[in-house]
Amino acid sequence: MRVIWCGFALGVIALQRQVALPGRGAWVGLVLAILLAAGWALWALGATAPADESRVSGFLGERRWRTASGWAAVWLAAGCAGFGYAAWRAELRLAQVLPAAWQTRDLYVTGYIASLPSYGANGASFLFRVESWEANKEAHKATTRLPQLIQLSWVAREAPLPPLVPGARWRLALRLKRAHGNGNFGLRDMEAALLARGVRATGYVSDLEHAVRLHVDASGIGVRIELARAALRARIDAVLGDAPHRGIVIALATGAQDAVSDADWRLMRNTGTSHLVAISGLHLAFVAGLAGWGAGALWRRARWRGIEAPLFVPAQKVAVAGALLAAGIYAALAGFNVPVQRALWMLAVAALALFAGREVARSHVLAWALGLVLLRDPWAVTAAGFWLSFCAVGAILFAASGVPRLHRDAPQPLSADDADPMRDRAEPTAEPTARDGWLRRLAAMAFPPGGWREGMRRIASRLGDSARVQWAVTLALAPLTACWFAQIPLIGPFANAFAIPWVSMLVTPLVIGSAALPAPIDAFALRAAHTCLDGLAEALGALEGLPWAVLRLPQPGGWPLACAAVGVAWCLAPRGWPLRWLAPFTWLPLLVPAPTGPPPGAFRLTALDIGQGTSVLIETARHRLLFDAGPGPESTQAGERIVVPYLQAHGIGRLDALMISHDDSDHSGGAQAVLDAVEVREFVAGILPAHPLWASARAKGAQTVQCAAGQRWRWDGVDFEVLWPDPGPLAGKPNAHCCVLRVTTAVSAARETQAGPVSALIAADIEAGVERTLVARDPVRLRAQVLVVPHHGSRTSSTEPFLDSVWPLVAIFQVGYLNRFHHPYPGVYARYAARHIVLARSDADGAARVEAKPGALTVERFRDTQRRYWMDPPTQD
Template sequence: MRWAAAFTLGCGAVLINPNPWPLWLAVPMLLMALWWAPLRGPVLALLLGALLCEWQVAQRLAERWPASRHGETRQVTGWVSDLPTSRPGETGAHWRFRLTTDADARAAGLPRQLRVSWYDGPDTLAAASCWQFDLRLRTPRGSHNPGSFDYEGWLFRERLGATASVRDAVPCAIEVTGPRAALLRVRAAWADGLARHLGDHPGTPYLAALSVGDGRGLTDGHWRIFRETGTSHLVVISGLHLALMTGLGFALIRVLWPLWPAAALRLPTPLAGGVGAAVLATAYALMAGFEPPVIRALLVVWLGLWLAWRGGWRQPFRALALIWLVVVAWDPVRLLRPGLWLSFVAVAAIVYLLAFRLRPRPGWRQFVWLQVALGLVMLPLTLGFFSGTSLIAPLANLVAVPLFMLLTPAALLAGALAQLDAGWVTPVVHGVASAFAAVDAGLRLVTTLGDGVWWQRTPVWAISVLALIGAMLLLAPRGMPGRVLGLLCMVPLLLPRGVERAPLTLTVLDVGQGTAVVARTPHHTLLYDAGPAWTGGFDAGDAVVVPYLQFRGVTRLDRLMLSHADRDHAGGIAAVMAAFPHAERLGADSARPCVAGQRWQWDQVRFEVLHPPAGAGPPGPRRNDQSCVLRIEVGAQAILLTGDIEAPAEQALLRQSDRPLAAQWLLAPHHGSRTSSGGAFIDAVRPEVVVFSAGWRHHFGHPHPWVVERYARRGIRSWNTAQHGALIWQFDGQPGLGDPLAWRLNHRRRWHAAAAP
């Protein structure tokens, strides 16, 4: 176990370091191992973990498309190497898929794997089909914010060296061959068979997901239900499903093998059962796509069966440590996946509880206590990884787990039958799908009973680890000294941490080409604009704004102020209002429009709307100039949020002599376009800092070089979310402004792109 811990520590040291691991450290570590015998094994394991992980990380980074060639168009031949997803477009389907490039493309320096978007593409796109594309290639880069999805990290984990969009495409004259392509075609045919028999039946997504790992039919609404009920693990093929197939295979062979006496004499029934279990689990993993998480789970199954054959499970924690060591060594980068930690901690907790803690009870009572105890153990990890936990997960899993264990084999059988065209097949498949639809309806009903998710400001990992130790102490056998300390260990995790200490904390989120600003006082929260959203694509409200607010422990959004109705400012509003339905609306598309002179005060912070003037009327063709302009004042410091105003609105503000315009901090009007930030306006505001909220190398070209130079010529410091990620300032009311916490600079990992313009 010490070796497994040391190996993991070595891998972790590489993954959390923003710079390459210093190889010179290997020399003193080797000397320490040679000199100090008691630490020789752990030190060597730590060194081996660090070196192996560094090699893996360097390999993946070497495959990435360089930023210097971002936007380059190349002709690429490759094949669609996953089940492509689609959504309707204006003149055709919009497709997304993984493209595996051919040997010629790789020899020319292209990555082996690309994530490709094909807008207005053909009506059908076959899995494992070969194409010759003209692709516009982009270096891996995404928004960089506290608490939000790490898109760059996901591309890194999935070994996707670039993203690309299709400019032109011609089918290849040859068919892709090989086992991967053949398996992919089988999975696609399986999914097509289900769709042919079921159509739009609400149970179809469940059958496809659990039989062939096809999650294309699961919508955002499904995933929201799974998060709120803590049942996501039941619809993603993982260790639970492979363990179920393993048990089913073992039971079937155990019953059927003795019926063949000659074979039973040559191969003992328990050993034959183990072989059958391994074969069935492997077949299921292949049908699920043999993706890395499934491979990891299959490794666990194989090792578990091998240890059972060798008698290794007499020491269960040593067996788990060995399995962990093999899984991490197979791919150290998988340590970045929360699922790896959650699954192993859950298994270790189950072993601990069943083997050493829980006394035998009637079956249902044992299962209930196990769910409650698992909920307690998993609480620190779910809060640490996701900033929240489902309060109804133990209850939901109490019912859902047995149902899914019964229905998963039925889904496999239904998927196999769906490949037949016999008339009796459709009613059978419909019956299984209806059972899943009933489960779906039950999960949705549970979520309507109240708010089942507890959102808490993401704790530092020391607090999560301390709480995990506390949970294990609370579940320790009676009579063990120090059990009461478990309660004390849990206290820091449960304390509310959503209150800001500074008089005002201002966060400009990195939402790409758009705007979203969060202003927080000790007891109130304002959101100024909700970021962009594009039909069927990126939604900053769902992907950035709401996760950030949950990450910071915000449970109540007091006011949502929408500067104007352009999609890059208002696109994310639906997701924000769904998460915070009681937020007061002010500005565009609300019953209370912005009018100059509106004022309010929260704590020590004063807010005043400076524009548009009363009587401005509804927005016309130049609605940018009717953006809400908000001035925030705390002590001797002031902030000016300007929306998308352009030169005419700036001139109107200059003519308002009765309202102060000066501010030390300025959000550049209209993202720094050349139609805004006039010299007279800048001179009137006299900012110390200007912030551009823009997309990285976006085709709009914001901020315009003339505007950047105009601010620089006046000695004004500039920051750009496209370059620096989310920007966080704390205002104390005293004169002068320091530098912000720039998320891309201060929370960078090896796989994150540099803060380059």
Template structure:
């Protein structure tokens, strides 16, 4: 039985690494092959094929429900119902529309939209909306949140921006009372931690700021403020323990068997908490795991501890195979497996504080390979933070938050209890903030497969019981991770990365021993691409220090992320075409005509002294490696381009970063004829409001046989300067969720 379940699970897990889904004939063939093998001795292979077939079919159904290409970028009127809790912050309301209908086209069953300056939108309402629709797409970089994978895992078939709307029907359904309850929670005076209380009670994290999430991430405590298996399991455990304690003390009615009653009460509590959290996929996963664990405790303890875990995996993946695209799936099941490994092999009885300390040590060390594989930051302060925060939140804050929520109908009582819970959360965040400042999270460089396997083996050896021979060798397998060599270009060459930051610009130029960042991407309210995209990508590429940060000019799409980058990395010189308009924290110096060499790679900067606006004042950089050149041009326009032509600098270059993202007022015929590039690099957002790159500019490129490399289509673009090779788009690394 275990073998069959394990084979089914492995088959469904495999889709996580597929570059493309098999075609229908292949799928039918694999499914029939699995059925044929079931009665034979090769039944494990048959189960694996069946699991794989089901996962692929489910993923294909999600892909087929995406917005068609001919509707991409079009504005349509549609009608649908608001599901989930709308996320309103900084003047933007984001929510999902289910069962959307339009008289002009077939639409996906679930659409995620953003509405700027929106009226009040409630869960459960029916709206008629004018939406500019887009196919699901996000930035693709060496290291950043994979938005496209997240959208597919949520089975969201389109995104869009609302232009106008009309409410057709008032809120109804189960989500309505959750929205009303959230409003009650956010109205409570809880030391400014009302949003955190809503996250704990309802699973709604919209009330937590970016700074809050950063603190939680740096201290490895994100799981505490997101309703997960820990919260569901804790409540179930408390209810189970209550009945078990009453039975032990002789206070439970003898006519009622205490064990099934304890299991039933615990399951009821878990399902109720899940209903509060909206039964989203992580909560469903937690409820399934709790239900199977309780069933095992009641009837099947003789079958061992691994069976509930395997059954939970099977049920979760059977219901939603695309859960494998979410890091939380791997971390939650990995954490449970680690706890089984640690506590099932122990000898003697540990005190509660020993068990808690051992669990935190196991979580930090045991999840390290998973965190590295998923590209997630690793918190070395996590063991200490969780040692204090887990009982603080689990035994104090969560019970008080749930009790206060339950007693809200009684005037003054519920609010007082929530006030106390908020005070405890405020104290916790204060301590976590100090710890995060002292020990920030660490992000590993990209490891080869063999190095990662050595790391995983080393961790496994260290987690084995103390008496196992050669256990200490695991440390030798882990230590190289801290000193793993970073891939660097050879002397005389440069690695140029045009990062995918949407409608903005961020370019990394790295030589053998030095690194320069040209612009740092935009910042939109709390969404800072410098922090969310640029910094993680630089760290993944092994950049720990910037010798020079060049901010072409002060426009937000170029300078918005600069402060976040300066906070996250050691930065040497900061140079800009508009230093006086940048944050004083950067201490930027004016861009002047200058030339220098790093590792036999030559850099030149230039700025037009006669500039009349910020775009014309852009600091321009020329990079030359091994006779191959690239121009980084900021937002200069036709007038500044002519000044550059008159500057006397060597103009011919193989690569040209399209000035001003390919706007109509830039990339003049004179500049293209003088530079004679073989390719231009365009950094822009898909369906941007400015129409970049302009059709006239694209026509100029076409008639001169200049190829266009576009971040909106190719993701981050890498050029190995000095090799005269072709550009590489990060989106070329195929994933099945990027097929359409």
């Protein structure tokens, strides 16, 4: 089964990397491949030994070859089956489509709230199960299946939010759009996450006055689970209120992580303990173990008509059944995430093996869990939790496979007294039995028969086993942590050494116990859990302050990850494995990555896909400049969600300059998040002197400069020049004094290569008046091959004289998907297209990356090079 499920998993992974789903011809080839591989496997693995003994030796060699080829055929058939199964599930899910015409008008739907609402500063978001669509019949015929599950936001404007209870039926007026995510190089595509949840449309409640709560609520097991989660969360909110670590308690009780504060997330990420917040296999194992122990203890003491209950059913089976039942209930309350699924399926497989009286290897249990997780959710492989959970357990099993258990005491020969079968019956044993009192058993545990030395040896052995497991998990997950989070918390093993027991033995039991205790007793357990979290936060904060606590790395490619994976297996191999001292050298491509910047004299411009807003990263050989930081907390929080993770994923821990063009929130809102996360040497801005960003930048140690025309500098053979605004006090509305930046490859390098220089112009939100001034002042200086379109393509900008002066070859529109400003304006977009300019727009193409060097210019669009089957077709220039 290990070969089958591993091959199945590889097929599922391969499907999630495809640009398009298989067509009819591919399906025929897939079925033929499965049949041929299965037939070969049956023939190769079903051979029998010849009757003639003289041919046995030759048969053994042939048998080895046939066995190897047979298992390879099994693996191939399982891989093709996994690929086909994932493709079939994807076709079913993608068949639910919101008509394009429905994205621009109000829609009236009837359905019920299908999930625990997630509350934020401006409202709440939740999943909504649609029962009926109220739309015209012609539009309804435009698609075969409409989305059944949508993700909604309910923004509290003037009136407070109504009670949003799972299962409550509503008739709502909505503004919807197809499931769409920002596309940026090196960051996770949110469209995959929406697809995995079955969400095929997102939107918001557009008409709050006509939202009608219907009388009959929905029912079903899913609704009951969500109601239980909501009730548990309400109890926690009522007890803890605004306590700083309330979000962690809610996460441990219900699996909802929206209430975890940014400070707690940052602390746990930097100390490698963020896995403790997510309900994982560790928590589920604790609940299952506690429930199993209790069920077994009660069953051993139960009697029926004077006959002990274990005589009917063994207590071990009752304990396993109780553990499985408790684990299932807790997994449902936790939202059934991937780590919880993995632990639950492993427990279920082990329980079935016990009930059937069969012994199953731990690797087979893990393989069954892998297959069952992917059968339920083929898109689980696109989430970090899948890889971290399965790799952690796999590392533990692999490391434990090379540590055999041996008895230290050598066997002694039997004497005559030892051989006497009546001797053991005559003398009482020193080991406590089940009939002994609890005080005697406790004393036997504290003072074992071998004396205190034997007790210390056992304690040291347990500590050694724990350290070995922690070492294996830390080593195995380090490459994955670098891949998914662009960092390796070096302090993680030390932090987890006390954080895991602290949370497992104190916090988790108190949180789980509070769910079972009645009011007001549950309040004492919740407050005690929060007090324990206070102590944990103080300890982790002390570790986080160490200068070597976190190693930040650029997101590695496939080759460094493969080398690191070989090194992990090499280090964790059983004792006696040859040349283990060479294993650390395989980590060098990961820990010492090659420089990724452009060569001297060239620059790289990346216009991020942040929705409606601007954020452009300019890189030279050894310097980095970020122009604007996108929206902040008042809007989509793109600065924190996209800009900062993008910088960290590409190994940019320091910005030589952060330039904020003006004070519009879609340009400056994310600047504070950048200042908090990344070292900024120079802060250049076109904002008023009283703006709080100036003080914040100085507090972070950055040099502050107001941008003004005439400022020039050179980095690595690349010239930078500010063209606007004029020096002096800023006047007028923010768009009138935007910073305008021109970047040019060095003229000297262009002369050496006999090629002309390449320039890029970033025009922020300037409008027609500023454009006319710049054209009248010096039209030659505006000449640029790359133009980040002014004001997102608004009708107030991109005048004909300005475009004639710039005459770009590439134009980049940074706009939000179906934004409320209707950017870019169709007439302006047509103006660019009429000039046969290569166009890139973030709403359709994702992020755009331009590599510029003298005489050469290349453009890469995210949805062209990183396309997956769930994305909409690309735009045509």
